[in-house]
Amino acid sequence: MQAIYFFCLSAILFFVYSSGSVHNNSPSGHGEYRDTTKIPPVETQKANTSYQPAFKGQTRVAGIKTVTPYKVEKIAEKLGSPWAVIPLPDGRLLITEKTGYMQIYNANGVLVKKITGFPKVDNGGQGGMLDVALDPGFTKNKTIYWSFSEKNGDGNLMAVAKGQLNETSAKIDNPVVIFRATPALNSGLHFGSRLLFDKEGNLFVSTGERSILEGRAQAQLLQSGLGKIFKITKDGKPAPGNPFINQKNVMPEIFAYGIRNSQSLDINPVTGELWEAEFGPRGGDEVNIIKAGKNYGWPVITYGIEYGGSAIGDAIQQKAGMEQPVYYWDPVFSPSGMTFYKGNTIPEWKNNLFIGGLSSAHIARLVIVNNKVVGEERLLADKNERFRDVAYHNEMLYAVTDNGNLYRISKK
Numbered sequence: 001m002q003a004i005y006f007f008c009l010s011a012i013l014f015f016v017y018s019s020g021s022v023h024n025n026s027p028s029g030h031g032e033y034r035d036t037t038k039i040p041p042v043e044t045q046k047a048n049t050s051y052q053p054a055f056k057g058q059t060r061v062a063g064i065k066t067v068t069p070y071k072v073e074k075i076a077e078k079l080g081s082p083w084a085v086i087p088l089p090d091g092r093l094l095i096t097e098k099t100g101y102m103q104i105y106n107a108n109g110v111l112v113k114k115i116t117g118f119p120k121v122d123n124g125g126q127g128g129m130l131d132v133a134l135d136p137g138f139t140k141n142k143t144i145y146w147s148f149s150e151k152n153g154d155g156n157l158m159a160v161a162k163g164q165l166n167e168t169s170a171k172i173d174n175p176v177v178i179f180r181a182t183p184a185l186n187s188g189l190h191f192g193s194r195l196l197f198d199k200e201g202n203l204f205v206s207t208g209e210r211s212i213l214e215g216r217a218q219a220q221l222l223q224s225g226l227g228k229i230f231k232i233t234k235d236g237k238p239a240p241g242n243p244f245i246n247q248k249n250v251m252p253e254i255f256a257y258g259i260r261n262s263q264s265l266d267i268n269p270v271t272g273e274l275w276e277a278e279f280g281p282r283g284g285d286e287v288n289i290i291k292a293g294k295n296y297g298w299p300v301i302t303y304g305i306e307y308g309g310s311a312i313g314d315a316i317q318q319k320a321g322m323e324q325p326v327y328y329w330d331p332v333f334s335p336s337g338m339t340f341y342k343g344n345t346i347p348e349w350k351n352n353l354f355i356g357g358l359s360s361a362h363i364a365r366l367v368i369v370n371n372k373v374v375g376e377e378r379l380l381a382d383k384n385e386r387f388r389d390v391a392y393h394n395e396m397l398y399a400v401t402d403n404g405n406l407y408r409i410s411k412k
Contacts, residue, residue, distance in 0.1 A: 039063035042378050047330040048283035051317050054324045064375035068346045069412040075109025076406035084131045085400045087393035098128035117171035121148045122156045125188020133195035147193040155184035158191040158207045178236030181207040181225035185215050190261040202239040205230040208261030219298045222250040231255040243293030258296035264338040280304040283330035297322040327373040334358035337389030345395045345411040356387030
């Protein structure tokens with residue numbers, strides 16, 4: 001009997017130790033990942049505040065390390081000031097240039113064409129030509145949508161336009177502005193913005209609150225277009241089913257509010273939910289799951305402080321009726337463009353979230369299980385680059401930087 005006991009115990013121990021230290025078969029489908037190295041949190045710097053997270057795992061989760069060999073290639077340089085990169089159906093890359101035009105590169109980083117003919121942008125400060133999205137019917141209609149900062153009276157604002165990409169003439173045909181995030185303010189900061197189509201063919205648009213105090217307070221106002229996530233049709237009208245569509249003194253295009261400055265949007269490939277990342281002040285950069293009609297708290301609740309060190313508002317991090325971030329960073333990460341990895345060639349990356357970091361100078365890889373962040377890794381930190389956007393296509397990641405470089409990340 002004793003021999004049978006020790007045999008069974010040995011078999012159990014063999015199974016446990018041979019199966020790897022991290023192996024998740026979550027019913028959420030957020031990936032089976034086999035990170036054999038689970039390390040302390042990647043953030044080692046002192047936080048700006050003593051604020052406590054609302055739940056375990058909301059910040060500074062365990063570090064992880066990719067075990068599948070991958071390669072990082074700088075396939076183009078001297079792009080200028082790229083802001084967004086999006087793959088075309090044929091694998092080429094359409095890249096926006098902050099000063100007011102776009103460029104097409106092939107998948108190996110060779111410049112194919114410069115596209116001009118866009119409405120004039122106000123490229124002072126953080127403004128300029130910003131994000132770009134392809135119409136769901138792009139293969140046939142060649143329509144693209146882009147966001148940009150536009151002069152408006154004595155101020156400026158974030159606008160969304162559309163037009164047809166004409167590669168023969170290397171111009172945009174029939175450009176027309178379909179939406180403006182009013183009111184205009186005299187500020188060169190916090191325009192947002194990212195554009196993303198949902199499965200119904202409606203367009204999500206993120207916008208910032210323009211940083212100055214006059215705009216900051218408007219993130220909580222439903223009659224203002226500052227500090228919001230919008231959902232509009234291809235013609236710039238409120239999307240059917242928007243949460244505030246039949247209310248008085250409210251912008252019906254609003255989908256969610258209480259946003260500081262978001263340059264990150266993507267659809268979770270497992271749940272179909274809209275995920276977002278946004279800049280906090282000094283500390284308190286966030287990752288959120290955006291839901292219709294919800295209030296994400298800025299500037300009433302925040303895990304950050306003013307750049308000068310003083311508290312923001314009542315210095316509270318939680319309030320009834322306001323959403324908590326899924327994850328936050330302190331010190332800041334400065335999240336810009338992001339994408340979920342939808343491939344299989346690097347299996348531990350499947351359905352992970354990759355976010356470009358500006359001041360942090362790396363790409364963050366977040367492992368997500370049941371809508372919780374359970375692991376964080378820093379990629380390309382050795383490049384010392386401000387990563388402005390990250391995009392996925394055909395088992396590969398592409399990233400553009402403020403230094404004008406284009407990177408491709410793929411399995412070795």
